[in-house]
Amino acid sequence: xxxxxxxxxxxxxxxxxxxxxxxxxLPYDNLVGPxxxxxxxxxxxxxxxxxxxxxxxxxxxxxxxxxxIAHQQEFISHARPIMEYLYSQSRxxxxxxxxxxxxxVLLQAVGDADFLDRAERVALTPGASWNECHRGxxxxxxALAEAAPVVINGAExxxxxxxxxxxxxxxxxxxxxxxxxVLDISGDQRRRHPHTFCLVRTAAQMIENRLFEVYHxxxxxxxxxxxxxxxxxxxxxxxxxxxxxxIAGANPAAIRQLGLHSADLGSLPLxxxxxxxxxxxxxxxxxxxHEPMLVEHTARPGxxxxxxxxxRVETSRVVRQVAVSQPTPPTPRTDALAALDIGCDxxxxxxxxxxxxxxxxxxxxxxxxxxxxxxxxxxxxxNSGPRRKHPFIAVDCSALPENLIEAELxxxxxGAFTGAxxxxxxxxxxxxxxxxxxxxxxxxxxxxxxxxxxRVLQQRQVTPLGGSKPVxxxxxxxxxxxxxxxxxxEAGRFRADLYYRINGMTLMLPALRERKxxxxxxxxxxxxxxxxxxxxxxxxISAAFADFFWPGNLxxxxxxxxxACALIESDECHIGWQHLPDDLVEELRRHGSxxxxxxxxxxxxxxxxxxxxSRAISLSGGNMSEAARRLGIxxxxxxxxxxxxxxx
Numbered sequence: 001x002x003x004x005x006x007x008x009x010x011x012x013x014x015x016x017x018x019x020x021x022x023x024x025x026l027p028y029d030n031l032v033g034p035x036x037x038x039x040x041x042x043x044x045x046x047x048x049x050x051x052x053x054x055x056x057x058x059x060x061x062x063x064x065x066x067x068x069i070a071h072q073q074e075f076i077s078h079a080r081p082i083m084e085y086l087y088s089q090s091r092x093x094x095x096x097x098x099x100x101x102x103x104x105v106l107l108q109a110v111g112d113a114d115f116l117d118r119a120e121r122v123a124l125t126p127g128a129s130w131n132e133c134h135r136g137x138x139x140x141x142x143a144l145a146e147a148a149p150v151v152i153n154g155a156e157x158x159x160x161x162x163x164x165x166x167x168x169x170x171x172x173x174x175x176x177x178x179x180x181x182v183l184d185i186s187g188d189q190r191r192r193h194p195h196t197f198c199l200v201r202t203a204a205q206m207i208e209n210r211l212f213e214v215y216h217x218x219x220x221x222x223x224x225x226x227x228x229x230x231x232x233x234x235x236x237x238x239x240x241x242x243x244x245x246x247i248a249g250a251n252p253a254a255i256r257q258l259g260l261h262s263a264d265l266g267s268l269p270l271x272x273x274x275x276x277x278x279x280x281x282x283x284x285x286x287x288x289x290h291e292p293m294l295v296e297h298t299a300r301p302g303x304x305x306x307x308x309x310x311x312r313v314e315t316s317r318v319v320r321q322v323a324v325s326q327p328t329p330p331t332p333r334t335d336a337l338a339a340l341d342i343g344c345d346x347x348x349x350x351x352x353x354x355x356x357x358x359x360x361x362x363x364x365x366x367x368x369x370x371x372x373x374x375x376x377x378x379x380x381x382x383n384s385g386p387r388r389k390h391p392f393i394a395v396d397c398s399a400l401p402e403n404l405i406e407a408e409l410x411x412x413x414x415g416a417f418t419g420a421x422x423x424x425x426x427x428x429x430x431x432x433x434x435x436x437x438x439x440x441x442x443x444x445x446x447x448x449x450x451x452x453x454x455r456v457l458q459q460r461q462v463t464p465l466g467g468s469k470p471v472x473x474x475x476x477x478x479x480x481x482x483x484x485x486x487x488x489x490e491a492g493r494f495r496a497d498l499y500y501r502i503n504g505m506t507l508m509l510p511a512l513r514e515r516k517x518x519x520x521x522x523x524x525x526x527x528x529x530x531x532x533x534x535x536x537x538x539x540x541i542s543a544a545f546a547d548f549f550w551p552g553n554l555x556x557x558x559x560x561x562x563x564a565c566a567l568i569e570s571d572e573c574h575i576g577w578q579h580l581p582d583d584l585v586e587e588l589r590r591h592g593s594x595x596x597x598x599x600x601x602x603x604x605x606x607x608x609x610x611x612x613x614s615r616a617i618s619l620s621g622g623n624m625s626e627a628a629r630r631l632g633i634x635x636x637x638x639x640x641x642x643x644x645x646x647x648x
Contacts, residue, residue, distance in 0.1 A: 095187030139167030371553030390435030
């Protein structure tokens with residue numbers, strides 16, 4: 001881990017960097033720490049130079065970025081409130097809070113308008129890659145490469161054009177230990193603050209805790225610390241326990257303190273770590289409430305080292321009574337596919353076919369237009385089948401940069417390539433072990449990757465980049481595409497042998513305009529978005545929706561309803577035109593719903609926009625960040641729109 005460092009003369013840092021580039025050695029004056037030295041060396045190996053010709057910025061195009069953000073929506077939604085909090089702590093400091101994925105591609109940014117303009121000039125914007133191999137030494141890329149929080153100040157950046165920045169970043173892990181991405185604060189190095197490093201590390205931990213709580217919301221939570229007063233703080237360890245008494249999950253602090261490994265999760269019984277049974281623990285919680293309990297634990301499973309920790313159990317009363325008073329019944333099987341069947345014959349037919357192969361080794365190919373819900377259907381298949389207790393790993397083949405897709409799928413050994421994480425990566429295929437691998441937009445996979453994937457599917461083994469030993473894999477395969485793969489085969493863009501390997505059974509998912517359950521679907525979605533509210537659409541909106549082509553299909557409809565539900569007043573029971581996004585109203589007008597859309601709506605979209613914005617600000621109590629979040633736009637975009645409609 002790189003701790004905050006004292007200010008160092010930029011000229012001396014540049015001289016040290018030049019000496020490293022010219023001779024391969026650093027001056028022996030402790031000016032440059034080992035993390036920076038390693039990063040500079042990796043940057044040089046990637047073919048980058050500090051000055052002179054600048055590297056071409058690696059950007060995702062608009063459609064790729066849209067798909068990536070949709071794929072990372074759960075991560076973003078839980079990180080966004082923490083980002084807003086982090087920004088509130090550094091507001092007006094000339095800085096920006098950034099969320100990046102596990103490859104260093106920027107997903108979202110929240111910051112001061114003036115600094116955002118400067119950041120854009122060095123490609124510090126969503127869609128740009130700040131992986132070390134593209135941008136040299138920087139907090140985002142170096143945190144990924146070192147798998148540790150880092151601070152990069154001024155001339156410590158490898159590229160001279162980035163030397164005006166000071167950046168602090170920390171990685172964010174999923175509840176299963178998989179790396180999700182990086183949280184970063186970047187600003188002008190002249191306004192560097194010594195507390196930023198601690199702030200970003202704490203915020204990253206808060207995101208991990210939010211993800212853990214959501215992922216294990218149905219489990220018993222065991223919180224522990226060496227001090228009773230430490231329970232409930234960010235340094236506490238947390239275990240998620242299944243009703244069978246197995247450790248289903250552990251936060252990073254618990255993994256460190258108990259010496260656990262990700263492979264232990266889901267199979268390790270509580271008794272092998274703490275000297276008590278789940279029933280005893282729950283009985284204590286039932287009788288003593290939140291009072292901590294002092295228990296002995298084995299520091300590492302299988303070893304004799306014993307120490308003591310304070311623990312506190314948290315669960316619902318129903319779970320406590322079941323666990324304490326009677327044997328644990330089997331977990332009821334949820335039928336996720338049944339939840340999708342709300343009256344469309346085409347969907348019902350697809351569900352019926354899917355059920356027949358859930359317990360069979362038959363790969364499924366989902367076909368349909370973009371936005372019809374292919375990933376939702378694939379997830380429902382997984383959660384309705386025998387592999388539902390194992391991972392569902394989704395990979396959007398179209399959203400990955402071509403130079404990273406191989407490492408993403410097949411994994412890599414430590415040091416396999418420049419910019420690789422020191423501990424290596426198992427790859428998405430191995431992460432799906434025992435569960436389901438979902439390859440979305442497989443029709444966009446490069447031909448060379450198709451060849452490697454075919455070999456994995458044939459041999460049921462995967463060899464990571466830089467490795468020599470194949471690893472056996474077992475997973476159910478579901479693929480999806482909006483393309484006509486037969487035409488792609490004829491054009492030479494898709495391998496015929498791979499097509500027949502992934503196409504054990506094809507399921508066609510209908511476009512939204514083809515569904516016969518549209519009214520029931522609307523009610524179903526509104527109930528999901530506003531449970532218990534009994535909100536309905538204005539009759540003219542329902543007619544316009546039914547008449548519309550819906551080029552974005554279910555995704556477009558859900559986004560429109562989500563915005564409308566965010567803007568509706570708590571005492572309103574009808575969604576009107578003023579609640580809809582103005583771009584959708586314009587689309588409805590242009591695409592044949594002119595006879596349905598009210599004239600006053602179509603004639604003055606600026607008034608509609610002003611109404612929506614005013615309502616969002618009112619609902620947010622004047623909090624512009626919250627208003628922007630409700631509208632699904634950035635604070636800077638909100639201010640620009642306010643200026644455009646003449647409001648200050």
